[in-house]
Amino acid sequence: MENLLIVGVGFMGGSLALALKKRGYRGRVLGLDLDKEAIKIALEKGIIDEGLDKLEDLKGKRIDTVVLATPVRAFRSVASSLKPFVGKAIITDIGSVKGKLVLELEEIFGPKFVGGHPIAGREKSGVLHSDPDLFEGKKVILTPTEKTDGVCLEKVKNMWTGVGARVEFMDPFLHDWVFGAVSHLPHAVAFSLIDAIEEMSDGVDLFKYPGAGFRDFTRIAGSDPVMWRDIFLENKENLLKAMDVYVKSLEKLKKLVENSQEEDLTDFLAKVSKRRRSLG
Amino acid sequence: MENLLIVGVGFMGGSLALALKKRGYRGRVLGLDLDKEAIKIALEKGIIDEGLDKLEDLKGKRIDTVVLATPVRAFRSVASSLKPFVGKAIITDIGSVKGKLVLELEEIFGPKFVGGHPIAGREKSGVLHSDPDLFEGKKVILTPTEKTDGVCLEKVKNMWTGVGARVEFMDPFLHDWVFGAVSHLPHAVAFSLIDAIEEMSDGVDLFKYPGAGFRDFTRIAGSDPVMWRDIFLENKENLLKAMDVYVKSLEKLKKLVENSQEEDLTDFLAKVSKRRRSLG
Numbered sequence: 248m249e250n251l252l253i254v255g256v257g258f259m260g261g262s263l264a265l266a267l268k269k270r271g272y273r274g275r276v277l278g279l280d281l282d283k284e285a286i287k288i289a290l291e292k293g294i295i296d297e298g299l300d301k302l303e304d305l306k307g308k309r310i311d312t313v314v315l316a317t318p319v320r321a322f323r324s325v326a327s328s329l330k331p332f333v334g335k336a337i338i339t340d341i342g343s344v345k346g347k348l349v350l351e352l353e354e355i356f357g358p359k360f361v362g363g364h365p366i367a368g369r370e371k372s373g374v375l376h377s378d379p380d381l382f383e384g385k386k387v388i389l390t391p392t393e394k395t396d397g398v399c400l401e402k403v404k405n406m407w408t409g410v411g412a413r414v415e416f417m418d419p420f421l422h423d424w425v426f427g428a429v430s431h432l433p434h435a436v437a438f439s440l441i442d443a444i445e446e447m448s449d450g451v452d453l454f455k456y457p458g459a460g461f462r463d464f465t466r467i468a469g470s471d472p473v474m475w476r477d478i479f480l481e482n483k484e485n486l487l488k489a490m491d492v493y494v495k496s497l498e499k500l501k502k503l504v505e506n507s508q509e510e511d512l513t514d515f516l517a518k519v520s521k522r523r524r525s526l527g
Numbered sequence: 528m529e530n531l532l533i534v535g536v537g538f539m540g541g542s543l544a545l546a547l548k549k550r551g552y553r554g555r556v557l558g559l560d561l562d563k564e565a566i567k568i569a570l571e572k573g574i575i576d577e578g579l580d581k582l583e584d585l586k587g588k589r590i591d592t593v594v595l596a597t598p599v600r601a602f603r604s605v606a607s608s609l610k611p612f613v614g615k616a617i618i619t620d621i622g623s624v625k626g627k628l629v630l631e632l633e634e635i636f637g638p639k640f641v642g643g644h645p646i647a648g649r650e651k652s653g654v655l656h657s658d659p660d661l662f663e664g665k666k667v668i669l670t671p672t673e674k675t676d677g678v679c680l681e682k683v684k685n686m687w688t689g690v691g692a693r694v695e696f697m698d699p700f701l702h703d704w705v706f707g708a709v710s711h712l713p714h715a716v717a718f719s720l721i722d723a724i725e726e727m728s729d730g731v732d733l734f735k736y737p738g739a740g741f742r743d744f745t746r747i748a749g750s751d752p753v754m755w756r757d758i759f760l761e762n763k764e765n766l767l768k769a770m771d772v773y774v775k776s777l778e779k780l781k782k783l784v785e786n787s788q789e790e791d792l793t794d795f796l797a798k799v800s801k802r803r804r805s806l807g
Contacts, residue, residue, distance in 0.1 A: 366736070386736075421731070424731075425731060426736065428724055428727045428733050429733050429736050429737060429741055430741065432720070432723070432724075433720060433740070433741060433744050433745070435777070435781075435784075436716060436777070437803075438780060438795070438799045439776040439777040439780050440713060440773060440776070441799040442776040442780070442795070442798075443712070443769070443772045443775070443776040443777075444708055444709060444712075445798075445802055446772050446775075446776065447708045447772055451704075451705060453705060454709075454805075454806060456646070456705050456706065456709050457709060457806065460648070460713070460747040461709055461710065461713060462806065462807075463743040463744070464713050464717060464743070464744060464746070464747055465713070465803055465806075466743060466744070466803070467743075468799055468800065468803040469800050469803040469804040471800070472793055472796035472797040472800045473793060473796075475796055476792050476793045476796055479784045480784065480787055480789065480792070483785070483787070486784060487784065487785060489723070489727065490777065490781050492723045492726050492727055493719065493720060493723040493777075494774065494777065496719040496720070496722040496726065497715070497723075497770065497773075497774065499722070500715055500718060500719050500722070501715075504715075504759045504763055504766060505763070509760065512756050512759065512760070513752055513753060513756050515718070515722070516752035516753075516755055516756055517752040518722075518725075519718045519748055520718070520748065520749050520751070520752045522725055522734070523717075523721050523745055523748040523749040524749040525734075526734060526737065526742065526745075527742075
């Protein structure tokens with residue numbers, strides 16, 4: 248029987264475990280987390296079959312596949328300490344940052360490491376909210392390098408298609424530029440917006456008046472702070488670049504309003520509105 | 528029988544007409560719009576009982592209530608030309624900007640004018656998408672001044688509670704500060720974000736990779752450009768002030784990332800995430 252180890256028993260790792268079980272995965276799912284409470288919940292809910300709260304508990308166990316599911320900044324140290332226990336396993340991860348992190352993990356684990364990033368998530372966090380259908384119809388980006396072992400890549404790909412996801416390959420550095428723009432930047436924008444409205448809530452509680460669309464628009468600002476701190480810091484360069492472009496767009500719009508450039512403002516809004524509508 | 532005139536037969540005006548009819552309004556609903564196509568659709572769909580495509584058609588008709596539902600920048604000129612035809616009517620509006628516009632409309636119409644702003648909306652526009660349940664459970668802000676006629680205010684209030692809305696009174700200038708922050712700023716933020724992602728889509732079509740939450744997050748950027756041009760220009764001062772506060776929040780976050788201030792960054796994100804989650 249196969250043994251799959253999920254390192255970091257949170258919302259994403261828990262959802263993957265549930266998704267695998269729901270789709271008939273016949274191996275055992277082990278969960279490793281320093282947080283004993285998370286392990287307890289995951290065991291109670293049948294999300295994992297066996298819970299470990301320290302690395303040493305791995306001694307003597309055969310592990311076939313490892314999924315790194317901690318916040319991304321913990322990957323390096325987790326990987327180094329994990330390495331002696333999972334010598335022969337296929338290693339993959341579900342982190343939102345790839346780039347040089349992929350090369351570093353590849354250095355630790357060798358060609359059996361396959362970088363992955365499921366484009367699914369929620370503002371919810373914690374293993375308690377795990378959702379067996381989270382990956383259904385979602386994209387999963389895998390970021391193989393020229394060193395990646397083909398068989399391992401195939402196996403990781405099958406794991407994801409098995410839970411209903413559509414797998415796409417991408418260069419790890421291109422990945423970070425793309426998701427810096429379409430995911431990390433929007434999160435930075437949303438977090439900042441809530442901060443700004445809090446700043447302005449002096450004398451009147453502005454949060455009492457969420458306008459049309461406000462809840463949807465700001466939902467991602469409720470995302471897990473540690474996860475996003477790690478993403479922002481790991482993908483710092485791309486995020487900062489994207490934020491610069493964004494501030495320029497904001498200043499462009501600001502000028503059009505400031506100078507009451509009615510026609511240009513209409514053009515600007517019509518163009519972006521049309522673009523957004525085209526996404527459905 | 529009462530005659531209610533909706534000036535500007537679009538999504539919001541059409542939705543109000545449908546909502547009234549659904550809730551048993553027994554008067555006639557007239558729709559005035561220069562766009563003959565909009566009138567045609569509204570008649571065909573039973574949204575209005577009578578369509579007018581020029582002011583002169585109002586001659587000889589008794590109008591009891593007028594609802595201004597054009598983009599807000601058209602209010603002044605519409606109001607002046609409308610005035611001779613609707614001498615005795617109660618006048619209200621559904622514009623997203625109040626402030627001095629309320630005082631100007633009050634100057635034209637006198638104490639029978641009652642400023643209003645339903646906090647409901649969609650990215651959809653056009654009378655075709657009108658929704659009879661749009662205002663159900665939504666807030667409607669009315670902005671009476673010391674000159675506002677009490678009976679008119681009561682009637683407008685009843686119109687809104689009759690379609691399921693919760694009415695709240697607010698000073699017209701406070702209204703513009705509040706909604707400049709919680710509605711107009713988020714729209715500016717969303718429009719700019721789409722523009723920035725378009726800018727960055729050089730070589731790779733970034734819109735092919737909408738991350739988790741991206742669709743919800745940017746939905747409001749698909750809103751009607753003319754409506755929003757008008758809102759931005761009419762509430763320029765508050766919007767620019769709010770944008771300045773927002774850019775400061777963005778720069779604050781940027782610095783924390785730039786300098787890898789791990790702890791402060793965690794605090795920042797934890798604080799806004801908690802705030803956002805508290806809204807549900």
